[in-house]
Amino acid sequence: MLFSTQIGTDIQAAARLLQVGQLVAIPTETVYGLAGNALDEKAVTDIFSVKKRPSFDPLIIHLAQPALMERWAVAVPEPLRVLAAAFMPGPLTLLLDKKNSIPDLVTSGSPLVAIRVPSHPMAQALLALLDFPLAAPSANPFGYISPTTAGHVQRQLGGSIPYILDGGPCHVGLESTIVGLYEGQITVFRKGGLSVEAIENLIGPVAVREHSSSNPQAPGMLKSHYAPRKPLILGTLDQLQANHTSKRVGVLAFSSPLPGVPIEHQRVLSATADLHEAARQLFAAMRYLDEQELDVILAELVPETGLGLAINDRLRRAAAQPD
Numbered sequence: 312m313l314f315s316t317q318i319g320t321d322i323q324a325a326a327r328l329l330q331v332g333q334l335v336a337i338p339t340e341t342v343y344g345l346a347g348n349a350l351d352e353k354a355v356t357d358i359f360s361v362k363k364r365p366s367f368d369p370l371i372i373h374l375a376q377p378a379l380m381e382r383w384a385v386a387v388p389e390p391l392r393v394l395a396a397a398f399m400p401g402p403l404t405l406l407l408d409k410k411n412s413i414p415d416l417v418t419s420g421s422p423l424v425a426i427r428v429p430s431h432p433m434a435q436a437l438l439a440l441l442d443f444p445l446a447a448p449s450a451n452p453f454g455y456i457s458p459t460t461a462g463h464v465q466r467q468l469g470g471s472i473p474y475i476l477d478g479g480p481c482h483v484g485l486e487s488t489i490v491g492l493y494e495g496q497i498t499v500f501r502k503g504g505l506s507v508e509a510i511e512n513l514i515g516p517v518a519v520r521e522h523s524s525s526n527p528q529a530p531g532m533l534k535s536h537y538a539p540r541k542p543l544i545l546g547t548l549d550q551l552q553a554n555h556t557s558k559r560v561g562v563l564a565f566s567s568p569l570p571g572v573p574i575e576h577q578r579v580l581s582a583t584a585d586l587h588e589a590a591r592q593l594f595a596a597m598r599y600l601d602e603q604e605l606d607v608i609l610a611e612l613v614p615e616t617g618l619g620l621a622i623n624d625r626l627r628r629a630a631a632q633p634d
């Protein structure tokens with residue numbers, strides 16, 4: 312279906328569209344989501360088709376408050392309850408045994424449902440108006456970089472949805488951290504906007520499972536995800552530059568630009584080497600460089616601490632070739 316997509320801040324209008332089964336792009340603190348009524352199979356089917364997402368890759372459902380989790384999940388095991396109490400609303404998604412009220416389409420047939428409570432005030436206000444959960448993947452075409460502004464969504468999904476709720480640039484800038492139980496252990500399935508460090512400071516050591524398409528617990532976490540269209544090469548910037556003298560290079564730097572490359576072909580994630588700021592800037596920086604007339608993007612990893620683990624995960628995925 313073709314729409315003339317509106318961008319605005321009308322939460323009531325967004326709610327009305329969702330109530331009649333339409334899709335709306337919504338701001339969250341992590342990234343923008345492509346939202347629809349999780350209980351409406353037609354809306355859920357539309358999400359998959361607008362995103363061009365394979366039906367085996369399940370969707371996260373979004374709730375107004377953690378207290379509502381028990382309506383859609385059989386139980387919240389004690390250690391996950393502790394995380395929910397500390398970090399919801401926020402950039403945390405829990406994998407829980409689902410109740411039958413959640414359509415199998417949402418979870419791609421898995422007995423687990425992924426649940427998250429976004430903290431963005433507009434997402435909160437919207438969810439409070441609705442009596443159903445919102446299924447919402449990131450509002451990008453499957454495999455591309457997640458959007459962190461309404462403009463990012465418009466550039467890719469404009470014309471395929473009626474409304475984009477504009478909540479400004481996302482504060483966290485990385486997708487939520489996905490946590491569940493695996494062989495009885497608390498396990499991080501996707502590193503994200505809540506650092507593993509913050510989780511471990513609260514509950515002690517947790518397992519981290521590298522995601523890949525062969526990981527049955529996290530079917531959608533393909534290796535070459537979050538990828539720009541241009542090749543992105545990771546390494547030490549000045550060495551990479553020396554190896555690419557005949558190419559038009561873009562540079563994705565952590566805290567200082569690379570001498571000898573025009574500044575408009577560079578993005579510095581945080582001049583003060585702040586990992587929260589770097590996370591907030593990462594996807595917009597990748598998109599910016601992807602849109603310039605360049606042959607290749609040269610990028611460096613950030614310090615492997617705190618949010619740096621999730622930033623580096625996204626950089627490695629962006630650099631990976633499809634399996």
Ligand code: TXA
Pocket residue numbers: 339341342343344345368369370371404406418421423424425427447448449450485486487488489528529530531532533
């Ligand atoms: O921050 C976020 O999580 C954003 C915002 C919009 O909430 N959403 C997001 O959704 O990143 P998406 O669909 O782009 O990524 C969700 C990931 C997918 O890789 C999917 O495979 C995994 O979560 N997932 C969802 N439900 C699952 C389930 N039942 N079991 C295992 N993995 C699941």
Ligand code: MG
Pocket residue numbers: 448449457
């Ligand atoms: Mg996504």
